[in-house]
Amino acid sequence: MKNDWTKQFKDKMDSFQEPVPENLWADLCGQDGIIPSHSGKKTHFPYFRYAGIAAAIVAISAAWIMLISAPEEALKPQNLMAATDIPEAIEEYAPEATNHAIREPYPSVTNISAITQAITDTPEEHNNQKPDTNPHPGKNAPENDEINENRNNSNVESMPEDRECDLTLVPDYSSLPLEKAEKSRFSLNISVSGTPGSNETASGYGNAISAASDYAEVTSFGTNPAADIRMFNRTREVNTDTKYFQPVKAGVTFRWYFSDRWSIGSGIVWSWLHSKQTSGSEEYYCRTTQNLHYIGIPVNINYDFWTGKHMRAYASLEAMAEKCIAGKSNSEYIYNGNAGPHQTACIKEKQLQWSASAKAGFQYDITRTAGIYIEPGASWHFKNGSNVENVYKARPVNFSLGIGARFSF
Numbered sequence: 401m402k403n404d405w406t407k408q409f410k411d412k413m414d415s416f417q418e419p420v421p422e423n424l425w426a427d428l429c430g431q432d433g434i435i436p437s438h439s440g441k442k443t444h445f446p447y448f449r450y451a452g453i454a455a456a457i458v459a460i461s462a463a464w465i466m467l468i469s470a471p472e473e474a475l476k477p478q479n480l481m482a483a484t485d486i487p488e489a490i491e492e493y494a495p496e497a498t499n500h501a502i503r504e505p506y507p508s509v510t511n512i513s514a515i516t517q518a519i520t521d522t523p524e525e526h527n528n529q530k531p532d533t534n535p536h537p538g539k540n541a542p543e544n545d546e547i548n549e550n551r552n553n554s555n556v557e558s559m560p561e562d563r564e565c566d567l568t569l570v571p572d573y574s575s576l577p578l579e580k581a582e583k584s585r586f587s588l589n590i591s592v593s594g595t596p597g598s599n600e601t602a603s604g605y606g607n608a609i610s611a612a613s614d615y616a617e618v619t620s621f622g623t624n625p626a627a628d629i630r631m632f633n634r635t636r637e638v639n640t641d642t643k644y645f646q647p648v649k650a651g652v653t654f655r656w657y658f659s660d661r662w663s664i665g666s667g668i669v670w671s672w673l674h675s676k677q678t679s680g681s682e683e684y685y686c687r688t689t690q691n692l693h694y695i696g697i698p699v700n701i702n703y704d705f706w707t708g709k710h711m712r713a714y715a716s717l718e719a720m721a722e723k724c725i726a727g728k729s730n731s732e733y734i735y736n737g738n739a740g741p742h743q744t745a746c747i748k749e750k751q752l753q754w755s756a757s758a759k760a761g762f763q764y765d766i767t768r769t770a771g772i773y774i775e776p777g778a779s780w781h782f783k784n785g786s787n788v789e790n791v792y793k794a795r796p797v798n799f800s801l802g803i804g805a806r807f808s809f
Contacts, residue, residue, distance in 0.1 A: 584769070584808035587655045589667070591804030593775070598644040598795045605630070606640040606679035607789055609686055625686070625733040625741045632684040632735070640679040644791040648672045649802070653698065661704045669696040671722060673790045680734075688731040692747065692790055696722035702761075716759040716775070724749040727788070751784035753792060757800070769809060775802040 609626045653667025671694040678687050700718035707713075727747025733740035759777030766772065777800050781792040791798070 585657045587806050587808045589651075589653045589655065589665070589773075589804055589806050591649075591651050591653070591775070591802050593649045593800050593802030594646045595779070595791070595798045595800045597646045598791055600642045600644075600794060602640050602642075603638070604640060605638060606642065606677050606686075606688070607787070609679050625731075625743060628735070628740075629680050629684050629686055629733060633681045636681040636683070638679070638681050638685075640677060642675060642677045642789070642794070644794055645674040645676075647674075647791055649800075651696075651698070655702065655806075663702045663704075665700045665702065666698060669698055669720065669722075670694070671696060673792075675790065677789075683736045684734065686731055686733050688729055690729045690747070690789075691727065692724055692749075692788070693726040694722040694753065695725050696720045696753075710765045712763045712765075714761045714763070716761060716777075718757045718759065720755050720757070722753040722755070724753070724788070747788060749784075749786045749788045751786045753781060753784055755779050755781045755792075759800075759802075763806060769807060771806050771808070773804055773806055775804075776800070777802070 609629055649669055649671045651667055651669035653665050653669070655663045655665035657663040673690075673692040673694070675690045676688070677690070678685055680686055698718050698720040700716050702714050702716045704712055704714045724747070727749065729745050729747055731743040731745070733742075757777050757779035759775045761773050761775040763771050763773035779798055779800055781796045781798070783793070783796075
């Protein structure tokens with residue numbers, strides 16, 4: 401019985417609750433100085449906190465976008481000297497490298513970010529340099545507009561991020577004019593040239609027989625072969641056929657350029673003139689072979705009107721004086737188909753042989769100092785009053801073609 405009462409009392413006390421006075425918590429806080437964290441009423445979470453958090457996120461995002469879009473402005477330290485002092489700063493940090501890489505005048509430096517990265521990431525041995533104590537580091541720096549303008553007007557290769565910074569600056573000389581290699585002023589020419597030959601047929605006797613005594617004055621047969629031919633042909637028709645072979649010229653000349661295109665030249669030229677003449681009738685005639693050797697001194701002026709990488713074209717005007725230094729004729733007399741006597745004579749010519757020519761030359765340079773060339777042209781030989789027959793008198797105007805090698809130095 402007793403136990404039942406105790407149990408019942410305990411069960412009632414377990415579910416017993418006494419209502420709290422309405423101002424009890426406020427009285428307690430007022431007495432002890434405690435600020436309540438929340439009131440007894442149901443509170444709502446303030447929405448302005450959401451707005452503040454969103455504004456902070458937007459501000460952080462905007463700052464990050466500005467850093468990405470303008471990294472040069474963001475990375476530019478405030479304690480750097482003016483852009484015009486950068487070469488001195490680089491020379492101070494790396495004197496040995498810059499002595500070989502930088503030459504006066506300094507090339508324009510517009511890549512501020514690359515120079516900033518180079519200065520700020522110096523090796524450890526340069527970390528002991530004293531910092532700049534200038535209280536106004538940006539006072540002497542150029543305006544931002546000027547820096548941006550220089551940056552836009554130049555094409556500077558950016559520095560790779562994954563490579564170690566190299567303080568050796570390589571100047572950009574692509575905008576500077578390239579110096580042309582100095583043209584050789586002297587050249588030595590070795591040439592060979594020739595002109596077309598000529599064939600002529602005329603009535604009468606040639607020089608070999610005309611110069612002989614008249615057949616009527618000959619007292620005995622066989623004393624003068626030329627007079628014998630004239631005597632045998634006194635009732636026959638006689639003609640003279642002359643064949644002038646192609647003249648051959650070889651020379652060594654030099655040329656001197658007194659400007660980039662104009663040059664003058666001179667030298668020495670050897671000429672060989674060869675001809676054959678048959679004079680008389682079909683039964684009685686004289687066959688003469690003639691060889692003449694000339695030495696000439698030319699003087700020419702040349703103009704290079706086109707120059708390529710390995711080729712050049714030029715025009716030339718030349719005057720030359722030639723002197724016959726040796727001449728020889730060999731005459732063979734034929735009597736009714738049988739060989740008769742032979743005569744050999746020396747040919748002398750006192751007069752000078754003058755000529756003028758115009759040529760166009762094309763040269764191909766095999767190396768820098770050696771080349772080959774071809775020179776077609778035309779020449780005119782003036783009359784000199786000599787009775788020596790040669791191709792110069794037979795064809796005063798003649799065409800020539802020369803080839804040769806030219807060595808420049």
